[in-house]
Amino acid sequence: MSDLRFEGSQGYVATPDLMLAVNAAIRLQRPLLIKGEPGTGKTMLAEEVASALGLPLLQWHIKSTTKAQQGLYEYDAVSRLRDSQLGDDRVRDIANYIVKGVLWQAFEAETPTVVLIDEIDKADIEFPNDLLRELDRMEFHVYETRQTVQARHRPIVFITSNNEKELPDAFLRRCFFHYIRFPDRDTMQRIVDVHFPGLRRALLSEALEVFFGLRDVPGLKKKPSTSELIDWLKLLVAEDIPPEALRSQDDKAVVPPLHGALLKNEQDMHLFERLVYMARHNR
DSSP: OTTOOOOOBTTBOOOHHHHHHHHHHHHHTOOEEEEESTTSSHHHHHHHHHHHHTOOEEEEEOOTTOOTHHHHEEEOHHHHHHHHHTTOGGGGOGGGGEEEOHHHHHHHOSSOOEEEEEOGGGSOTTHHHHTHHHHHHSEEEETTTTEEEEOSSOOEEEEEEOSSSOOOHHHHHTSEEEEEOOOOHHHHHHHHHHHOTTOOHHHHHHHHHHHHHHHTSTTOSSOOOHHHHHHHHHHHHHTTOOGGGGSOTTOOOOOOTTGGGTOOSHHHHHHHHHHHHHHHHOO
16 A cells, blocks of 8 residues: 555645655555644545545544544444344344444455544544554454454544644654645635636635735634635625725725625624724724
8 A cells, every 4th residue: 555645636736745744644554643724624635635546435523422432333232222122133143233433444445445533632532542552553352242353454544633632642653743734825826726717817816815814814713714715705706796896996904795704703703894994094
């Protein structure tokens, strides 16, 4: 599998350092831990790598209640109890009540797979450590059936984090780490071109000016991300908003049309509108 290489894809703008990180993780056979602002394409990266390499993708989206064991398997004791009360013959074989998790599916797959463990920092602090042995050895034991499951092929593992909590040092040592920096203007233009190949250059130029200016506003609780920009541009195109509407004739600050697609909470709305008002009246 170490001869696999990710060279980007038509649907995802990957910077050279990101492609280097993906290929380093593949060669080292270590999980790739991806951090970055929400909306920088962390989750989409795993999807695009799987598509580009022609490998199946298995996704495990983590919640606050998720336990590491669920990635391996779960024993459905409730269903077995119900079936025993109904006299179902299936209860004689406990294997009928073992539900395979994402990692088990990846371990027994006929071909290498891409596994996405999405937003690992949402889980309990012990969650990452509970996966260390399985990710290292590529095997685990099923106590109910007394069997050991070994990986036929080591999967390519992507782990995303939004930095909501610190991850254990022991876990970090076993990962290859990459931080996706927020796209600069040129990279953002390439990303927009993927989604809107025929977008008018004048509209794109004005929209990027507003977008990056908005991100520079001090005190915003949630800066607009790439996904917000794409949504906003979609609305601008649908409503046929002209480029001139994104700025005022006298070159003063202006609240852009449909700015509710960019700002997602009341506090940021009020802050931005107040700064625009102050800028217009202090000139």
